[in-house]
Amino acid sequence: MYACLLLAMHPDIQEKLYHDVVSICGLDDPITLEKLPKIDYAERIIKETLRLFPSAPIIGRYTQGDLDIGGRVIPKHSTVYLHIVYTHRDPRFWQEPLTFDPDRFLQENASKIYPFSYIPFSYGSRNCIGLRFAMTSIKIALVNLIRKVKVFTDYKSVEDVKLKAHFLLRPRDGWKLRFEARN
Numbered sequence: 001m002y003a004c005l006l007l008a009m010h011p012d013i014q015e016k017l018y019h020d021v022v023s024i025c026g027l028d029d030p031i032t033l034e035k036l037p038k039i040d041y042a043e044r045i046i047k048e049t050l051r052l053f054p055s056a057p058i059i060g061r062y063t064q065g066d067l068d069i070g071g072r073v074i075p076k077h078s079t080v081y082l083h084i085v086y087t088h089r090d091p092r093f094w095q096e097p098l099t100f101d102p103d104r105f106l107q108e109n110a111s112k113i114y115p116f117s118y119i120p121f122s123y124g125s126r127n128c129i130g131l132r133f134a135m136t137s138i139k140i141a142l143v144n145l146i147r148k149v150k151v152f153t154d155y156k157s158v159e160d161v162k163l164k165a166h167f168l169l170r171p172r173d174g175w176k177l178r179f180e181a182r183n
């Protein structure tokens with residue numbers, strides 16, 4: 001849904017994705033696993049969407065011992081919350097953090113991404129085991145949708161979308177999305 005919102009706010013990116021998808025998969029051909037890697041623009045769009053709107057906005061950890069982070073000590077038996085949204089929008093790590101730019105995830109730009117500044121699926125031994133399944137299913141859903149419909153929204157910018165965190169990240173004022181069939 002957030003990818004739809006961002007594509008609706010950026011019709012140029014939506015059109016580029018549409019043309020990429022149609023040139024690789026046609027209007028009705030099944031989206032096969034062989035074709036999926038070729039639609040790398042969709043993958044970059046999803047990665048950039050998960051940067052701006054990580055579905056799991058906050059994760060928690062419990063310290064089993066004192067934890068020294070650059071001279072600041074978090075005592076043992078503390079619960080620590082990591083705010084993924086803030087990390088993903090931190091201007092120390094991301095240039096123009098609120099700009100939707102899928103090309104941040106082009107292979108040649110990947111080296112500029114500061115380590116651990118991008119953690120939509122967390123990191124380490126307890127990271128998301130559904131990562132690949134999630135990326136593949138989101139990609140298939142998005143690609144299928146975008147070749148059939150155009151998406152519109154009343155939101156003008158990322159800043160416009162006020163957030164609330166239930167268990168998952170939600171837009172406080174609703175999705176404000178409209179879909180129109182392509183002919």
Ligand code: HEM
Binds near residue numbers: 054119122130
């Ligand atoms: C966009 C989709 C998804 C996102 C952004 C996401 C994100 C995350 C994050 C951030 C964590 C770490 C939680 C923590 O460290 O406390 C996590 C854990 C987990 N995720 Fe996902 N997830 C997604 C989809 C899925 C799917 C589709 C599945 C299952 C098919 C799944 C299964 C799990 C499981 C089982 C864990 C716990 C792993 C553990 O504790 O060892 N997730 N996910």
